Amino acid sequence: MTKDCNALALLVRDIVGNPFRPVTFAPSWRSDTALSLAQGMYESRDFSATPILADALQDAGCDNDDVLNHCRGPGPHVRGCWVVDLVLGKE
Template sequence: MTEAEWLESTHLFGLLDYARRRVSGRRLCSYALFWVDQTLHLLTDTTRRGVEQYRVRAAEPGRVIEHTWYAYSPGFSTSFTHGSAANHAEDAAQALQFNDWTTAALVAGRAVAQDRVYGPRTPASARSVYDLRFRFWEVAEHVVREQVFSLRCAVGNPFHAHTCDPEWLTPTVLALARAGDSGDASALPILADALQDTGCEDGPILNHLRGPGPHLSCCWCAALILGKG
């Protein structure tokens, strides 16, 4: 994969396959956790508790997270193409606990798309089978775009290492970066403005912070400013 392909591609599986070979496990784990979290309301109590326990373990200081690859195992590959939103959510949570973050994110995205279409918020005008099927693929494409953006939010650009100019690190910038790092995505566009006020002209950083989202709490821009790498 080239840098241009990484920056422009919307082929989620290809991006994830590249990222898992080039990016730290902790960042991919955070990415997968974000998407599994979007499906918590679909999980059984037992599976939800398992996800919470996994989150605690993954957050332990200095914990080394090993990545395993189960994407083509019979159970996951079958559930990825068939089943309800709840079934996909359960399989995504199971993949997460196997440290198979690529599958967890992919299947969780499928669960999110199905839930958005077939859940209680489905418009009355889209009740027919034909309309629902059309609506699913439309929503699924939107979810994939969200997943692609959030993957880049988690891992940045593996082809280019950004540096942080010490002159950017004003109290305002640091406070906004901490807010973004704690999960307040609304702080990130303001952070872009604050960085620009300090003289920052790094286009990829400014454009990402002003991007449509969803932004993760482990956003690479906030991590760079806070010295988290």
């Protein structure tokens, strides 16, 4: 049961992020590359490119450790990932 609870907690963190540390996402971080990567991941449900998304966001000026570390972390990453949704402007 504990393993299932841990897996569920990881999924919730991927979708919700940390509600105690909300991220203000700068529109300038939505570069063409970041948008293209996020849209591709969202449509294909293949989130293996999240570390590359972190690089694209950093290249666009993102310096938010929560965003970058989330993308570079082990996941799991699923459709509804809070960073991908921020890039795509979803709420």
